[in-house]
Amino acid sequence: MEPKMFCYQCQETAGCKGCTQAGVCGKTADVAAMQDLLVYVTKGLSAVTTRLREQGAAVSSDINHLITLNLFVTITNANFDKAAIIDRIHKTLAVKADLLAQVNDPDTLPEAAHWTADEAEFEAKAKTVGVLSTENEDIRSLRELITYGLKGLSAYSKHANALLRDDENVDAFLQRALAATLDDSLSADDLTALALETGAYGVQGMALLDAANTESYGHPEITKVNIGVGTRPGILVSGHDLRDLEMLLEQTEDSGVDVYTHSEMLPAHYYPAFKKYSHFFGNYGNAWWKQKEEFASFNGPILMTTNCIVPPAPAYKDRLYTTGAAGYPGCTHIPGEPGQPKDFSALIEHAKRCAPPEEIERGEIVGGFAHNQVLALADKIVDAVKSGAIGKFVVMAGCDGRAGSRNYYTDFAKALPGDAVILTAGCAKYKYNKLNLGDIGGIPRVLDAGQCNDSYSLAVIALKLKEVFGLDDINDLPIVYNIAWYEQKAVIVLLALLHLGVKNIHLGPTLPAFLSPNVAKVLVDNFGIAGIGTVEDDIRLFFGETAPAVTADMRIGDILREYPAAAEVLMDCGMHCLGCPSAQMEALRDACAVHGLEADTVLARLNDALRA
Structure with a gap:
């Protein structure tokens, strides 16, 4: 039987290279094949650089940056431009040829280190080097786990490189690990150890980026971010790169154009350095997957x-x-290598010709709870935990997606006990960061540390709390982990947490499909990795059998049968027809709509009362 391949673009398994769901992800088979080939030649180059280091030779930062950016180009939903990917293949082959001539004993290097060809041969070669080129299911699974983790690590390094920060140790490991995925002599145990080592360097990569960001822009601080719109034309900035945003803000000063963030760029508002720009207006929209409708209504250009x-x-x-x-074919690409200035003048002139954004929502959201800010509140948080005001922290970091199953995270947040505080980073927060979950003694119940790139903050916070409470084991903290994964940066976060000793992490909506049964068993047996269940079951799992878990999708009749005390709360909210058979068949959300009530408010009152 042909092994299944996991498609990161639509989160489905498919028997081909490329997405079988035309129009869903847009990644065609030929583009996916060139990405496979770019990864392959990058592994070959990494085998050469690793050997050169063993010989005592230095590897330049330009070559380190080339390898890092190659991996980043192949990360989920980054680059759809086949021509741009082929250009990188050519460049990588040329660099590899120059370095290979410096290797003392090149015949002992893997085939990928020697392979070179004309472009006419690229397609044929790509068919032999993808995920399915390794027959052993467990070896293939571990190699993919490592490669996806390294892609995530490359993202941290690339953003740090843009701010002129490098870590040779991280670069050397990334290249050594890439080369190791070509080594057929490595056993499953060897690759398992390498995967955990990838997590260790993931922590280092996160620390590098955290230092680069905070040294450049200051430590994030508690900030209210406007989610409405102004009256001037705007430019919408999406993605993750803070240096690109900084250059754009500098170039748009006094231009009559406002700048907005989108999705993972929201946390830029938390940095003190960006607050000096009066035209840095606010955040527009939600997570990445809603961009088709939200970009259309923005009216101005999107970067x-x-x-x-x-x-x-x-x-x-x-x-x-x-x-x-x-990159995307047919869209204008603004050039500039990491650390180089970029010219956004064409983008700015385009914006001046556009209408202002259409309003899609209004109000404010609060964030800025990275490690420095949270640790400044440490005494207050510790007192709240010791007094019982805060029962548990719930790490709900990770990635959002379009699948309906991800509504689980919204319902889970709504169903949390009133003494639970969410720690989040990444775009998964858009499932619940606009809910009215309130605060505990002035501490918001959603503490947003920032981008997926800022997941380091969640680890620092956990380690500091471990120290403050005098615990020997990080798993003795009142913290549970319920993480939404989607792409490679979620993989490196997982590996980093495993390196730090965190156990019993729950991943959803499903466990990664690239994990073979045996590899998944290792993670389950040694680290307690698990999937998610229903909201009701998981609330009971994390908070105990006595914790009610009413959700907006539950029918009124089911709520009343399971929790008779709910009747008084619902009637107090204005629902006086609970005995009506038709009312009992309605979902709580629909019943609230009929009565003109805010479902989130009713749900919060209901769960708080039932848990009292």
């Missing part, structure tokens, strides 16, 4: 600085610009 591109609709494709690792 994609990194991954999370959804193939653009005709309504705004001419307004979509890319830069860095991002």
Whole structure:
């Protein structure tokens, strides 16, 4: 039987290279094949650089940056431009040929280190080097786990490189590990150890980026971010690259154009350095997967600085610009290597010709709870935990997606006990960061540390709390982990947490399909990795059998049968027809709509009362 391949673009398994769901992800088979080939030649180059280091030779930062950016180009939804990917293959082959001549004993290097060909041969070679080229299911699974983790690590390094920060140790490991995935002599145990080592370097990569960001822009601080719109034309910045945003803000001063963030760029508002720009207006929209409708209504140009591109609709494709690792055929790409200045003048002039954004929501959201800010509140948080005001922290970091099963995270957040505080980073927060979950003694119940790139903050917070409470084991903290995964940066976060000793992490909506049964068993047996269940079951699992878990999708009749005390709360909210058979068949959300009530408010009152 042909092994299944996991498609990161639509989160389905498919028997081909490329997405079988045309129009869903937009990644065609020929583009996917060139990405496979780019990874392959990058592994070959990494085998050469690793050997050169063993010989005592230095590897330049330019070559380190080339390898890092190659991996980033192949990350989920970053680059759909076949021509751009082929250009990188040519460049990588040329660099590899120059370095290979410096190797003392080249015959002992793997085939990928020697392979070179004309472009006419690229397609044929790509068919032999993808995920399915390794027959042993467990070896293939571990190699993919490591490679996806390294892609995530490359993202941290690339963003640090843009701020002129490098870590030779991280670069050397990334290349050594890439080369190791070509080594057929390594056993499953060897590769398992390498995967955990990838997690160790993931922590280092996160620390490098955290230092680069905070040294450049200051430590994030508690900030209210406007989610409405102004009256001037705007530019919408999506992706993750703070240096690109900084250059754009500098170039748009006094231009009459406002700048907005989208999705993972929201946390830029938390940094003190960006607050000096009066035209840095606010955040527009939600997670990456809603961009087709939200980009259309924005009216102005959009700058994609990194991954999370959804193939653009005709309504705004001419307004979509890319830069860095991002790319899409037919969209203007703004050049500039990491650390180099970029010219955004064409983008700015385009914006001046556009109408202001259409309002899609209004109000404010609060964030800025990275490690420095949370640790400044440490005494207050510790007192709240000791007094019982805070019962548990729930890490709900990770990635959002379009699948309906991801509504689980919204319902889970709504069903949390009133003494639970969410720690989050990444775009998964858009499932619940606009809910009215309130606060505990002035501590918001959703503490947003920032981008997926800022997951390091969650680890620092956990380690500090471990120290403050005098615990020997991080798993003795009142913290549970319920993480939404989607792409490679979620994989490196998982490996980093495993390296730090965190156990019993729950991943959803499903466990990664690239994990073979045996590899999944290792993770389950040694680290307690698990999937998710229903909201009701998981609330009971994390908080005990006595914790009610009413959700907005539950029918009124089911709520009353399971929790008779709910009747008084619902009637107090204005629902006086609970005995009506038709009312009992309604979902709580629908019943609230009929009575003109806010479902989130009713749900919060209901669960708080039932848990009292």
